[in-house]
Amino acid sequence: MKARLTATLALTALITACSGGSDELRTQGGRYLTVVETLQNGLFQPEPELPNVTRALLDGLTVPSLEVTVPERDGLAYLVPLISRTDARLGPLDTWTTGDGTQLTLRSGILVATRGLGDDVTSTDRRGSIAFVTGGGDANWPLRLDIQTSTDGVERQDFNCTGQRNGRVTLEIVELTYPVESLSEICTDSNGTRIENQYFVDTRDGTVWQTRQWAGEKIGYMNTRILKKK
Amino acid sequence: MGAAFALVAAPTLSLAQGAGTTSQQPSVTSTLNFYGVPGLIDMPSGEPLPDGTLALSVSSFGGQTRTNATFQFSPRISGTFRYISIQDWNSDGFETYRDRSFDARFLLTREGRIRPAITVGLQDLAGTGIYASEYVVATKNFDRPFSLPGRVKVTAGLGWGRLGNLGDIGTPFGGNRPTFDPGDTGGSPSTDQWFRGPAAPFGGVEWQVNDKFGVKLEYSSDAYQPETSRGVFERESRFNFGAEYQVSRFLRVGGYYLYGSEIGVNAQLVTNPSAPPRAFTLAGPRPVITRPDRNANPEAYSTAWAPAKGTVTQQLGAAIEPLLREDGIRLESLTLQSTSRVEARVTSLRYSNNAIVIGRTARLLTATMPATVDTFDIILTQNSLPVTQVTIRRDDLEQLEFQPGAADLLLARTTLDSAPRGTDAETFVPDSLYPRFSWAIGPFVRPSFFDVEEPVRLDAGIALSAAYRPAPGWLIAGELRQRLVGNVEDTATSPSQLPAVRTSAPLFAQEGDTTIENLYVNRQWKAGKDTYARLTAGYLEQMFGGVSAELLWQPPESRLALGIEANYARQRDFDQRLGFQDYDIFTGHVSAYYDFGGGYIGQVDVGRYLAGDYGATFSVDRTFKNGWSVGGFFTLTDVSSAEFGEGSFDKGIRVSIPLEWLTGQPTTQTASFPIRPIQRDGGARLFVPNRLYPQLRDADARALREDWGRVWE
Numbered sequence: 026m027k028a029r030l031t032a033t034l035a036l037t038a039l040i041t042a043c044s045g046g047s048d049e050l051r052t053q054g055g056r057y058l059t060v061v062e063t064l065q066n067g068l069f070q071p072e073p074e075l076p077n078v079t080r081a082l083l084d085g086l087t088v089p090s091l092e093v094t095v096p097e098r099d100g101l102a103y104l105v106p107l108i109s110r111t112d113a114r115l116g117p118l119d120t121w122t123t124g125d126g127t128q129l130t131l132r133s134g135i136l137v138a139t140r141g142l143g144d145d146v147t148s149t150d151r152r153g154s155i156a157f158v159t160g161g162g163d164a165n166w167p168l169r170l171d172i173q174t175s176t177d178g179v180e181r182q183d184f185n186c187t188g189q190r191n192g193r194v195t196l197e198i199v200e201l202t203y204p205v206e207s208l209s210e211i212c213t214d215s216n217g218t219r220i221e222n223q224y225f226v227d228t229r230d231g232t233v234w235q236t237r238q239w240a241g242e243k244i245g246y247m248n249t250r251i252l253k254k255k
Numbered sequence: 256m257g258a259a260f261a262l263v264a265a266p267t268l269s270l271a272q273g274a275g276t277t278s279q280q281p282s283v284t285s286t287l288n289f290y291g292v293p294g295l296i297d298m299p300s301g302e303p304l305p306d307g308t309l310a311l312s313v314s315s316f317g318g319q320t321r322t323n324a325t326f327q328f329s330p331r332i333s334g335t336f337r338y339i340s341i342q343d344w345n346s347d348g349f350e351t352y353r354d355r356s357f358d359a360r361f362l363l364t365r366e367g368r369i370r371p372a373i374t375v376g377l378q379d380l381a382g383t384g385i386y387a388s389e390y391v392v393a394t395k396n397f398d399r400p401f402s403l404p405g406r407v408k409v410t411a412g413l414g415w416g417r418l419g420n421l422g423d424i425g426t427p428f429g430g431n432r433p434t435f436d437p438g439d440t441g442g443s444p445s446t447d448q449w450f451r452g453p454a455a456p457f458g459g460v461e462w463q464v465n466d467k468f469g470v471k472l473e474y475s476s477d478a479y480q481p482e483t484s485r486g487v488f489e490r491e492s493r494f495n496f497g498a499e500y501q502v503s504r505f506l507r508v509g510g511y512y513l514y515g516s517e518i519g520v521n522a523q524l525v526t527n528p529s530a531p532p533r534a535f536t537l538a539g540p541r542p543v544i545t546r547p548d549r550n551a552n553p554e555a556y557s558t559a560w561a562p563a564k565g566t567v568t569q570q571l572g573a574a575i576e577p578l579l580r581e582d583g584i585r586l587e588s589l590t591l592q593s594t595s596r597v598e599a600r601v602t603s604l605r606y607s608n609n610a611i612v613i614g615r616t617a618r619l620l621t622a623t624m625p626a627t628v629d630t631f632d633i634i635l636t637q638n639s640l641p642v643t644q645v646t647i648r649r650d651d652l653e654q655l656e657f658q659p660g661a662a663d664l665l666l667a668r669t670t671l672d673s674a675p676r677g678t679d680a681e682t683f684v685p686d687s688l689y690p691r692f693s694w695a696i697g698p699f700v701r702p703s704f705f706d707v708e709e710p711v712r713l714d715a716g717i718a719l720s721a722a723y724r725p726a727p728g729w730l731i732a733g734e735l736r737q738r739l740v741g742n743v744e745d746t747a748t749s750p751s752q753l754p755a756v757r758t759s760a761p762l763f764a765q766e767g768d769t770t771i772e773n774l775y776v777n778r779q780w781k782a783g784k785d786t787y788a789r790l791t792a793g794y795l796e797q798m799f800g801g802v803s804a805e806l807l808w809q810p811p812e813s814r815l816a817l818g819i820e821a822n823y824a825r826q827r828d829f830d831q832r833l834g835f836q837d838y839d840i841f842t843g844h845v846s847a848y849y850d851f852g853g854g855y856i857g858q859v860d861v862g863r864y865l866a867g868d869y870g871a872t873f874s875v876d877r878t879f880k881n882g883w884s885v886g887g888f889f890t891l892t893d894v895s896s897a898e899f900g901e902g903s904f905d906k907g908i909r910v911s912i913p914l915e916w917l918t919g920q921p922t923t924q925t926a927s928f929p930i931r932p933i934q935r936d937g938g939a940r941l942f943v944p945n946r947l948y949p950q951l952r953d954a955d956a957r958a959l960r961e962d963w964g965r966v967w968e
Contacts, residue, residue: 042695042696042697042698043695043696043697044693044694044695044696044697045692045693045694045695046691046692046693046694046722047580047585047604047687047691047693048604048691048693048722048724049604049693049922049923049924050693050694050695050720050721050722051924052695052697052699052718052720052734053697053698053699053700053718054695054696054697054698054699054718054719054720055695055697055720055924056914056924056925056926057697057698058695058697059914059922059924060914060917060918063914063918063920063922064918066920107542108542108544110542110545112654112657118657120542122539125538126538126539127538127539128539130657132657137657138656138657138967140539140540140967140968141536141537141538141539142536143533143534143535143536143919144534145968147661147662147964147967147968148656148657148658148659148660148661148662148967149657149659150659169659169660171659171660171661171662173964173965173968174529174964175529175530175531175534175535175881176528176529176879176880176881177608177610177880177881177961177962177963177964177965178880178964179660179662179663179964181660243534
């Protein structure tokens, strides 16, 4: 009887664990609550329902839309512009965000940073890539990724790249077609790791409609598509 | 518009998470033996674990169970703590024999193209322990030998002591070694017997067929004399073999046939602080807002507001405070020091990494401060103590975020210094800051390890904890506990020749169901440029109450910190309510903390302990940038081994794991596990809540540099 009462009380205690005030208490109870809250908020949230994207739906949008997929993580998200700015050295930069704060910063469609993905691309040197997709540049160029590590550091990865122009094709994105040039950026690092980024660039105004870009070993490749430009 | 809302608000991110996204293919480097160290089945091997690896394992065969914890403290040094039980012992007064032991291993040579990895190991290195042995062992890996798939690992070694008692080749270093003594108090390193007596060769082969399967075959040099002579099991063969399966990145299991008579199993849980189960993920920050060009928009840079600086400060502070709180940061104060400089004092509410606090505060300042303000002084405070001042130029924030090497560039242009104490009259202080009250109701667990009857005893129940902060630096806190289940009270009490300051734990457990775990008043303040002070009074811990005073000197960027602490402590009543017993003592220590770099932190505390003994505690911790720490400590005092009793002197290991490492979500909470093989009365230190050094370390300039990689996150 006593055992049953005790078990009931213990169970009640676990279920009713709660707290108040703005300071996390550094007691066992405080830690327990942190874990419970994390599990509730972070890990066990249902997968969000994504809309069925049609051109009619996109036409109804008042803001541009960027689709991003991360095959390595089975990830798909639709991003909206957060801010556009011009950097003194790098030129225009567009930061896109999801509803829950995952951010991608692109310049001329080239990925220059991610935030909120985990194992993020902290910063990059993509000047060569940008020159390549905007029609200029050298025969070879460096590509640098600074990847966030799990020990709060940043790991630098340096590649040497060349470009390949694959000719003109027609690209379809949600019921609309664009005349684009297909470009490949082929890069290797000193360990022999080889990556291949792809870009589909509008032959009329240079818009980079669709890309596949390497974002470090943990994230793998990211695919971006502009669903709605303006 | 509705569609736009759907796309904007869809809280998508399957991008960020996804179970197992960080898991990699298990590329097995070293596997564990039955003693929890890199090895074959019962024999050790020569290679180390990857640096920083923490390996927990449980093995069992022939009624013998070994629970092992191994930590690869540095690339060459590892330590193991082990708890064992041997059933059917039926002698020396034990039905089941239980013991604890420590191992140390040192890698002599790393594996090269031709050269093998060679390790020298000391097993059960203290006292005349049951597993006492020493060995030198070499291991060489061969990838795809004879066109076989996978990797073959060949191991050969020479063992002394337990590993030298079967098929010995003589006594290379001569001497006799004492035999195993089940009644020995143990605890002290038995250097006089190391590598003495007969030595015997052992060896074997491990074939890692692919990333999942491996098989092992070994020749053992262990005669298992103490066990077979007591009928624990019968040893029929010198050969052991088995197969292992890598279940996941963390877990490996194996089944074996040992000594020609016994089936064995081994489960290995291997983790590394630098490989969290889930990637740390944090929603992206607010964007840096750049100011308009000065030439194009000179009005934006007007200082017409200067005469009303006080009012502007109040308005800006009131605007920023809720936004920062939303970002998991508490604004302690905001001061516009001039039209070009602002000081914001902040405390982390959510992040153990303070670079994130700096980055996010700075981002918000770029969005809110008048354009003329071009310098941000962000002061990290911990429990009202201003610790480090970080001075960042607004221009750098605007220009560097997307430059290659952005984190390093910003750090190079940022100044880290000791935080000033005061603020001026125009300072904005949020109304909600004081008084502040927080509380939590939740479960508690109080474990008691390594009793002779039960290896783990637990008391568990529900606890109400509360903290009240009436003014800066003041804290009134306490915890009320109701035990619901437990068996710590059944722990055998053992007589002590010293005042029973810790061995009375079972009495505390027997008399306390509804208890006050602690209840105290704490006042702390910054006493000088680099010095911090603390006064604490009340029921400080489960067994003692009293008064404690501490002074800590910790300059920014300094590897060395010095502290002094003086306490008057009186033993509490066993029922852990308000009363006290007669025993009281003045106790205190002078402490030195030294950061050796590379994450190694040493600490020496010299002084008087609770039982009135004088001595020193030495500890070393390996800390990782993400907040993990693993370390060990020992205390030597003027109490003799005989007076101390079992274990000879106080020692133990401790592990701290940040909860965000486990969950991938930001939190400042850390789970700590100190484990002592046995707690006696000698070398026992008073537990005082809110000691200064641990409070300040995370916000110190050195720690901030370690954290800096996440400043833009």
